[in-house]
Amino acid sequence: MDSILSCFKDKVGEVVLPGDVFSLDLSDVENNTVKSEKIICGPGLRRNGDEILVSKSGILRHRSPNLYWIDSQQKRYVPAKGESVIGVVTAKSGDSFKVDVGGSELASLSYLAFEGATKRNRPNVQVGDLVYSQFAIANKDMEPELVCIDSCGRANGMGVFGADGLLFKVSLGLVRRLLSPQSEIIKDLEKLFPFEMVVGLNGRVWVKANGIQKTLIVANLLESCENMTPQQRQALFKRVAEGSL
Amino acid sequence: MRETPLSNCERLFLLKAIESKKRLDGRQTYDYRSIKISFGTDYGCCSVNLGKTRVLAQVSCELVPPKDSRPTEGIIFLNLELSPMASPAFQTNRQSELLVTLNRQLERCLRNSRCIDTESLCVVSGEKVWQIRVDVHVLNHDGNLMDAASIAAISALCHFKRPDVAIQGRDVTVFGPAERDPVPLSIYHMPVCVSFAFFQQGTYLLVDPCEKEELIMDGLLVMAMNKHREICSIQSSGGIMLLKEQVLRCSKIASVKVSEITELINKALENDRQARKEGGKFGFVESMPKERITALKREESLVEMTDVQETADQIISKAAAGHEVVPSPVIVATGTGQVGEGLQNTWGLDEEDEEEESGTKVEKRGTGSKSEYACLPVSVFLH
Numbered sequence: 162m163d164s165i166l167s168c169f170k171d172k173v174g175e176v177v178l179p180g181d182v183f184s185l186d187l188s189d190v191e192n193n194t195v196k197s198e199k200i201i202c203g204p205g206l207r208r209n210g211d212e213i214l215v216s217k218s219g220i221l222r223h224r225s226p227n228l229y230w231i232d233s234q235q236k237r238y239v240p241a242k243g244e245s246v247i248g249v250v251t252a253k254s255g256d257s258f259k260v261d262v263g264g265s266e267l268a269s270l271s272y273l274a275f276e277g278a279t280k281r282n283r284p285n286v287q288v289g290d291l292v293y294s295q296f297a298i299a300n301k302d303m304e305p306e307l308v309c310i311d312s313c314g315r316a317n318g319m320g321v322f323g324a325d326g327l328l329f330k331v332s333l334g335l336v337r338r339l340l341s342p343q344s345e346i347i348k349d350l351e352k353l354f355p356f357e358m359v360v361g362l363n364g365r366v367w368v369k370a371n372g373i374q375k376t377l378i379v380a381n382l383l384e385s386c387e388n389m390t391p392q393q394r395q396a397l398f399k400r401v402a403e404g405s406l
Numbered sequence: 407m408r409e410t411p412l413s414n415c416e417r418l419f420l421l422k423a424i425e426s427k428k429r430l431d432g433r434q435t436y437d438y439r440s441i442k443i444s445f446g447t448d449y450g451c452c453s454v455n456l457g458k459t460r461v462l463a464q465v466s467c468e469l470v471p472p473k474d475s476r477p478t479e480g481i482i483f484l485n486l487e488l489s490p491m492a493s494p495a496f497q498t499n500r501q502s503e504l505l506v507t508l509n510r511q512l513e514r515c516l517r518n519s520r521c522i523d524t525e526s527l528c529v530v531s532g533e534k535v536w537q538i539r540v541d542v543h544v545l546n547h548d549g550n551l552m553d554a555a556s557i558a559a560i561s562a563l564c565h566f567k568r569p570d571v572a573i574q575g576r577d578v579t580v581f582g583p584a585e586r587d588p589v590p591l592s593i594y595h596m597p598v599c600v601s602f603a604f605f606q607q608g609t610y611l612l613v614d615p616c617e618k619e620e621l622i623m624d625g626l627l628v629m630a631m632n633k634h635r636e637i638c639s640i641q642s643s644g645g646i647m648l649l650k651e652q653v654l655r656c657s658k659i660a661s662v663k664v665s666e667i668t669e670l671i672n673k674a675l676e677n678d679r680q681a682r683k684e685g686g687k688f689g690f691v692e693s694m695p696k697e698r699i700t701a702l703k704r705e706e707s708l709v710e711m712t713d714v715q716e717t718a719d720q721i722i723s724k725a726a727a728g729h730e731v732v733p734s735p736v737i738v739a740t741g742t743g744q745v746g747e748g749l750q751n752t753w754g755l756d757e758e759d760e761e762e763e764s765g766t767k768v769e770k771r772g773t774g775s776k777s778e779y780a781c782l783p784v785s786v787f788l789h
Contacts, residue, residue, distance in 0.1 A: 249413040261411050289414035323415040325422075367415070373423050381432065 169200075173223040177231065181215040203230025219334075234334045234387075238263040238363035240299035245319070247328070247361030248307060250290045258286060260294070260307055263330075263363045267304075270294060274308040276316035284321070291323040291367065293359055322359060326369030327376050333364050335387050346386050349398050350379065409495035412621050420622050424610050430618065431457070436659055438614045441667065443561055443674040444693035449588065450566030453690060454558040457616065458548035463558035464541045465566040469580070472528070472535040480527020481537040482517050484509065486544070486555055493547040508551060511641055512542065515556050515597050515630040519638035522563065523592040529571055529578055536568060538591065549617035552628050556599035561671050564593055565678065597638040598667050600660040602627040608646050613659060627653070629660045633668040 168183050202208060205217035206229055215221075219233030238246070240262065248260035251267060258270045270292065275284040286292070298306040309319040339346060339360050350356075356370035356379050366383060370376045378401065386394055420430070427435060439457030446452070450465030472479060486509045488496040496502070516522070527536040540562060542555045567588035572579045603615035603623040615623060625644030631637050637657060642648060681688040 249411050251411045261408075263410065267408075287414070289411070289417070291413050291415055323413070325418055326415055327419045328413055328416050373419070373426055373428055376419070377423070377428060377430065377432070380430075 169221070169223065169229055172221050173229075175221060176219070177215045177221050178218045179216050183213040183215075185211055185213070199227055201228045203228060205231025205233060232334060232337075234332050236330075236332050236364060238333060240264045240268065240296050240305040240363075242296050242299045244299075244362040245293065245295050246307075246363040247359060247365040247367060248292050248294060248363075250286055250288055250292060252288060253286075258292075260292060262305070262307075262361075263365065264305065268296070268307045269304055270307040270309070274310055275320060276310050276314065286321055290321050291328065292321050293319050293361065295319060323367050323369075326357070326367055327380050328365060328367045329380050329384065330364050331366055331384060332387060333362070335383075336360055336362060336364050336366065339366070339383075345391060346383070346394065349395060350382065353379075353382075353398060353402055409493070412618070416618065417622050420618060421605065424605050424612065424619075429612070430616065433614075435611065436613045436663075438663065438667075439616070441557065441670060442693075443557065443671060444690055445561075445565055445674070445678045445688065447689035450562050452558050452562035452565055453545075454554050454561065456548075456550060456554040456557070456614070458546055459550060459554045460545040461551070461554040461558040462543045462545055463555070463562035464543075465562045466539045466541070467566075467568045468537045468539065469529065469534050469578070470537045471533060472531075476524075477532035478528045478535075479524040480535045482522060482524065483537060483539045484512050484516060484542070484559065485540065486512055486542040488544050488547075491546075492544040496544075496547070504551075507643065508555060511552055511599065511628055511630075511639070512555055512559060514639040514641070515599055516540070516559055516563070519595075519597045519630065519632075521560070521593055521595050521597055521632070521638075523594060526592045530573065530576070534578055538563070538566075538568075547617065549620045550601050550614050552599050553601050553614065556597070556630065557667060557671065560596050560598060561674065563591060564596065564671065564675055566591055595632040595634060595636070596668055596671065597630045597632045598664045598671075599628050599630045600656075600663045602629070602656050602659070604644070604646055604648070608648055608652060611652070611656070613663065627656055629656060631657070631660045631664045633665050635661045635664075 168185070172183075200213075202213060203222075205215060205219060207214055207216055215231065217231045217233040217235065219231040221229065222232050223229050240246075246262045248262045248268060248270070250258050250270075251261050252259040256272055258272065259267045260270045262268050272278060272283050272286070273280075274294075274297075275286075278284050292307070292309060294307040294309045295311075296305055297308045298304075309316065309321075311317045311319075338344060340362070354370060354375060356368055356375065358369075358379075359367040366380075368376055368379045368383070370379050382398070382401065385397065389397070423429065429435075429437075431439070433439065439459075440455075442455040444453050444455075451463070453460065453462045470481065473481065486505065488502070488505050488508075490496050490498060522538070527538065529535055540559050542559055544551055544555070567590050569583065569588050570581045570586040572581070601614060603612045603619055604610070604625040604627065605612070605623055607624060612619060612623075615626075620626075623644065625642065625646030625648075627648065628639075628641045628643075629637060630639040637660075640653075678688055680686075
């Protein structure tokens, strides 16, 4: 029996553009010629009646059994619940901090949402500091809210960081590639020299290596990884490793 | 939208980098980012890329009555605009401080330096003069808008041609480009702005600051100069004290940079002139490099070919001999000949595809590059 998703299956891995339509012919389902299936639309896809519209340009991806999304080279971040981001504290207001995460609105971060913080014991956060934190609330119509603790009240790697080192912005697609468990970019980069890195899903990357020169090299390499094939990247990294610095 | 705030760590890092004579993009202290000047299909349309900063200048002209104080001089009108497209921090219809500063500096650089012969723009004294309007649009903001805007404006002015006019008594005739060739403006010299950013109360100096460097600089010195080493304007902002030696040093650097940039502008103008004369391709579309994102490209699928040859040989040896039936030629009409029935292949070759697929076990594999794998296409001829 043919699946209703066959129109998707042909397009997986291909470039789609906003306005592309996947129409699902429901008359076939009623006639029992095809099996009806559930489908989960990820970022860039949205349902409009009987059809599914593409709303971002990029590559259609699929994960079994029925998850489809679009891998785009977007730069603008839209907050989503549970995502870990790097924010810049822009103001202290009453009992919370206002944090810039690159979204359309500033996020708020309560001063109690740090490990070990109490009403008496306020965390030491200055304006301009970097915080690695997670979205607890991210709704369309509400101010997003960040926390620096997990559900058990532990910092779990979150909190204020980055006394020195360099912060820069890359596209959201590159950040996702960096964060994927078997990221080849990271593996290649690790071979060059040791460095520390914090990657936020909002496209911000913080790096620190031994010395300014090396930090700059890591930052520039990561930025240039955006539009390179694995072969080009390896060739570049090899050149750097051989000491063209 | 607000501007993205600068974090303490960026500020500290940049200052430390400047102290050790390093810059974010690997430039030296006195280096410019790469400058690209391209012209549109129309005269007087110029786009300048200074690194990631992009500026578009468009020159237009109009016949207007002159100012009462200067009845024999044409009018030059300069207008710079910051659209939200350039940076989310810019807002439309708002006179920001940056906008006023840039407009004023551009005016001082181009109008007050009298680089354009305004008297040649007079058509009828006291009645009709040409008004030359330069619109500069910032398309992307990555620092040093002033230099990019001044290069774009002067290049566009040099590129511009106004319609020819003829005066008979009191009648003014304006000729279209088809009737008479348009005339270029007469330009005496080409002033170009060079920006210097100062850090740590003037201890460190950088040429062509990028956006992040502009955010942390203490002071800015913009110097407009032409290739004859004549200073057309100097503007210092940010309120830092500069020593006489520092200003002199800046003027020396500026003279070198200006001669380089002027040469680049002349070369770009000459290129465009050549292309137009030869009837070749010109305009923005031609000057745009074809950029593609290749990192998300799908990998080539690999096909196992280890035992293809043997399997193919086996199949050939086992396969039954092809149909011996050779259709006899048909003569439809005198002077024609036909074999078979058209469209359909009747040579008995139609099962080739099936056999190839089932017989040679063509496997699609994911990534992994072992030596015995080779890339598609694989074709095995059986007959």
